[in-house]
Amino acid sequence: MAVPLPTATTRxxxxxxxxxxxxxxxxxxxxxxxxxxxxxxxxxxxxxxxxSEAVESVRCRWCNAVDQIELVDRPGASA
Incomplete structure (x- = not known):
């Protein structure tokens, strides 16, 4: 499952x-x-x-969760 990359307004x-x-x-x-x-x-x-480049997986370093990563807005980022 490909994971979306963060942007200038998301993380x-x-x-x-x-x-x-x-x-x-x-x-x-x-x-x-x-x-x-x-x-x-x-x-x-x-x-x-x-x-070409694709992110295949992202694992949380704190709780080891895989496939539990979402994109959220960065604070102060103008939409």
């Missing part, structure tokens, strides 16, 4: 315990990276383009 909230700040997020990403190898062979990523 995640656990419906069981009310947590608003601590979550474990499982993401699936497809990226294109430009990798530079130095002369010793050590790689470093110099550019990264995210082709």
């Amino acid at each position: 995640w909230r656990c419906t069981l315990c009310g947590n608003l700040t601590r979550f474990d997020v499982t993401r699936r990403s497809k990226v294109v990276e430009y990798v530079h190898l130095d002369l010793a062979g050590e790689p470093s990523v110099e550019e990264r383009e995210v082709v």
